Amino acid sequence: MNKNRTWCFPPVIPRHLHISQTRSFAATLVEHRTLHNPQPPQHHHPFQIDGSKLESQKNHHNQRENRSIPFSQAQSPRQLLISLIKSTTQKTHLLPIHAHILRTSLIQDHSVSLQFLSRAALSPVRDLGYSRLFFSQIPEPNVLQYNTMIRAYSMSDSPEEGVYMYREMRRRGLCPDPVSSSFALRSCIRVSSLEGGIQVHGRVLRDGHQSDSLLMTTLMDLYSCCERFPEARKLFDDIPRKDTVAWNVLISCFLRNKRTRDAISLFDIMQSETYACEPDDVTCLLMLQACANLNALEFGERVHGYMEEHGYSGARNLCNTLISMYSRCGSLDKAYGVFKGMRDKNVISWSAMISGFAINGYGREAIDAFEEMQRMGVQPDAQTFTGVLSACSHCGLVDEGMMFFDRMSKDFRIEPNIHHYGCVVDLLGRAGMLDRAYQLILSMNIKPDSTIWRTLLGACKIHGNVNLGERVVGHLIELKAAEAGDYVLLLNIYSSVGNWEKVKEVRKLMKEKAIQTTPGCSTIELKGIVHEFVSDDVSHQRKDEVYMMLDEINSQLKIAGYEVEISSELHNLGAEEKEYVLSYHSEKLAIAFGILATPPGTTIRVAKNLRICVDCHNFAKVLSWAYNREVIIRDRTRFHHFRDGHCSCNDYW
């Protein structure tokens, strides 16, 4: 309870403190405490008026002579020195104490030096060089003092020093306790050193600390950060009594390893009778992230409900995650509802809302929100601009986008990062200004990454620019980052201009390099369960019905005027073959399943891992009109809201 109590002002520290003076100093502190203790009540509280600190300090000293200190509250000078150290917040206040400790040999007092060390090494002072100096003056540092140093290093810019100190304490014959190992592991995680972590793990086992659940969760974190999920899982299974945090760590392991569906399933498993573990706010946060990845709107709503029941729905970080989840699930109105209901919106809230508008195709609203946030006195940061610029690129607002890009560094002093450049390249590329986009990439003072080249390649595909497309693929190959999708894009560029020779060449190249194409995969959620389809999928339990339904839809849509779009996704197959391949794209299977399994009129929400193709885009457009269904498809980069034969996006027509 008293942990949070702080002094109203930092006690004045005498320049040259001698041990004889410590007593009066101590008396000051005791008095200080009695003054601020609500019991017994003071008839006159000197600190109630703001800005009168100096004045009250004077009163305080004047009153000292008259005020008697109750004997029971008097403490030893040593303990008071510790309290004094604990209450310091600045390095300048530590210096005279340091001198005093050295002069009086109190440095040998482990408790005193530990307190001093943790003040100097951890926040708010956090001076590593200084604490290192102090540490070297301690004659025989003990485990706790080492731990403090390791902890400080693990949070610093040179975490590897933490591991070094961990080894050093062993050399000095000290046996690290679980806490030492846990801090050393943090250091390993920071530098993602799996070998270092495994060594610490080995020591942990030899020291017999394998039943320490806090240490085990840190180890899980290590393995999951180093992409060793099975090891992390094994550790979790061996924890005898798993608390909520242990579950949370497991969930975050699943999320980090892209096993989103498994992460979601843990929400119910942890609450089951076997484990009887209550999800907390962090669990909810992780669940919402999982929902956003999976487009699992219904499950997200369930988590939202759980949050409301358990009183977490007011937390700002959770609301921000809710905004992101709802908008990334294509439910912009719900996202906006949460946003509007928030009392204290920060940059993150505003940016989340702006990005939400952006991916759902509401460019104007995104820009309005950007203006509004500044009126509310919230300063945009780098990520806010990512949202604004992507809004402009998705909605084809070229002039506005360029203006924001310009103002970003000029008015807001934010240097463009790779994401900003990516948005602008996309913006220029879509608008057909391919050369300008190319020049922009060449002029960046950051090294272009594969994503940015891929963006330009996509624009080359839209505008059928063979020359630049080839150059861009060259850059990707140079970066050793060329993926299957890039070759497919190049292939499509060639076929869109009918260059079959080149198409053949690329195909051969892909075969030689044994490049595996990523299978298209679409998901649709029904009653909280996420169903997954890949092209030509035959694994779904209702596949026969789904295929039959798809055939029926195809014949209905043909009547409505839909034609299989052959010209742009041309591979040099026969026309019939082409039609066959295209008709079982994963998103079509998912949509067919949606029509099959939901009552008429229900909105169909599908998420796809790749970009939607022109044919499927047409398919969805006609279907939204013919079947009178709203269809919302989330592809790799954005949402397509289909209604009455139209789409919210301007990518295809």
Place this chain on the structure above:
DNA sequence: CTAGGGTTAG
């Protein structure tokens, strides 16, 4: 005589 450790937002 007591000290210190785990998950988490756009």
